[in-house]
Ligand SMILES: Nc1ncnc2c1ncn2[C@@H]1O[C@H](COP(=O)(O)OP(=O)(O)OP(=O)(O)O)[C@@H](O)[C@H]1O
């Protein structure tokens with residue numbers, strides 16, 4: 001089976017600012033590709049190029065075997081797009097939004113109404129279907145937006161940060177919807193800033209940073225790349241955090257990362273644990289918690305990019321790339 | 326997930342979208358999006374209020390506040406200014422065209438349409454056609470209020486219809502300018518401010534509310550060249566009697582000029598903006 005998306009060397013510049021800097025991307029048919037990256041890394045730009053909304057300045061992309069620049073109409077027949085910000089018409093009711101799209105796609109009036117009702121039901125919006133979308137909550141609007149992108153039963157669905165701003169319950173619901181679509185054979189390209197989301201949903205992950213692909217692989221492969229385990233030390237007194245970091249660094253030889261109350265370091269040899277304990281004890285640092293665990297996707301991201309996924313971490317000055325960007 | 330059976334034939338299959346967009350389906354898309362614009366008006370209380378309350382207020386204020394002072398008789402002023410108020414209301418309504426386009430783009434609504442196998446021009450056509458209907462409703466509302474306060478133009482219904490046709494032609498031309506501004510500027514707010522900025526001199530420094538010969542020379546010169554004056558004069562002639570040919574020709578010339586300039590500019594901006 002051919003790949004659902006195959007892009008090579010995509011470049012996109014905005015007034016001298018390079019948003020995509022040679023992006024290669026493959027989405028396997030029937031699988032979920034997670035595109036992971038911090039703010040401004042080029043996720044939305046990639047989605048817009050692959051959904052024919054933006055012309056790339058360089059490179060090319062095939063979607064379902066069709067060229068996004070030369071055969072945009074054929075591409076549009078295959079895809080559904082849920083953008084980063086809900087693109088529902090606030091002046092129309094939920095039903096009218098969906099009926100309009102169905103009619104644009106060639107459904108007859110009764111068929112369009114039936115399809116709208118079906119989707120409203122599926123996204124628990126039946127009761128709100130008759131109300132203008134401007135009266136919806138953010139979560140309802142997002143669900144309506146997703147429903148709108150599914151009207152034409154696309155075989156390839158783009159989801160640009162679909163769960164940003166959703167409460168945990170809605171997020172779980174959305175994840176289940178995505179899983180259901182995948183079971184129906186839909187290929188999904190999902191962008192996210194949340195490592196956990198990529199971990200939960202994606203079969204393949206591609207990490208973007210500053211418009212470049214800096215890593216690709218399955219979630220497991222990426223985790224392994226971040227070192228085998230993570231050592232976490234939480235001193236009783238946060239005042240000793242720096243001292244603890246010094247000890248861990250000297251034993252493990254790897255750079256540490258500190259949160260509010262603990263020190264983290266990636267560890268390749270678990271055998272050094274007793275040595276860490278001994279040295280902490282010798283330094284008189286009382287330890288509340290000391291553990292060895294698999295790395296989280298956040299740490300994976302840190303290991304790959306050299307800076308944390310969240311902007312706040314980047315703004316703390318630990319990330320030279322971002323400050324001079 | 327890995328043992329995917331080939332994408333099963335889906336239940337209730339969607340109609341297969343055509344391999345290319347025929348001119349006929351482009352028209353159909355345009356009309357569907359026109360329907361959308363109209364539903365938006367219906368669903369939006371502010372829009373409905375603007376369409377009904379504004380004409381009532383304008384007619385009432387101008388006729389009863391200024392009428393006696395202007396012409397010594399509010400009935401004479403009513404007949405003089407109703408064609409002008411009709412034109413002014415519609416011309417102001419064209420600002421809304423740019424604002425609505427800008428809002429749709431900012432909110433990503435056009436992106437959704439553009440990601441569908443839908444004629445690229447359809448959203449623009451839908452917006453413009455929908456607004457033409459909005460302009461017609463504005464005309465109907467102003468004239469309704471006018472008739473209620475006793476406006477009975479000499480040339481009767483044919484005159485009114487002819488005047489409406491002239492106004493709609495000019496509004497159609499002007500809405501491409503508004504569309505261009507809407508596609509060029511960043512935010513709906515900017516479009517609104519920019520639009521209102523030049524709408525005021527254009528509609529007030531014209532024969533809309535007062536005869537231009539009452540103005541100082543330079544202002545009269547500006548008003549004489551102002552297309553709104555030509556539109557108003559043509560409408561006045563058609564409704565009430567009086568010279569029609571010259572203002573009508575000027576209106577046609579201005580309309581053609583506006584379309585020739587701003588239709589290409591707007592469609593180009595539309596294609597670029599995304
Ligand atoms: N229309 C535009 N004009 C100018 N610059 C743009 C435009 N769109 C995107 N950019 C720039 O391109 C870069 C990539 O933006 P993009 O929206 O693709 O990032 P993103 O990964 O989606 O970020 P976020 O997580 O914030 O949504 C950013 O630096 C952004 O400022």
Ligand SMILES: [Mg+2]
Nearest residue numbers: 043044045084
């Ligand atoms: Mg984005």
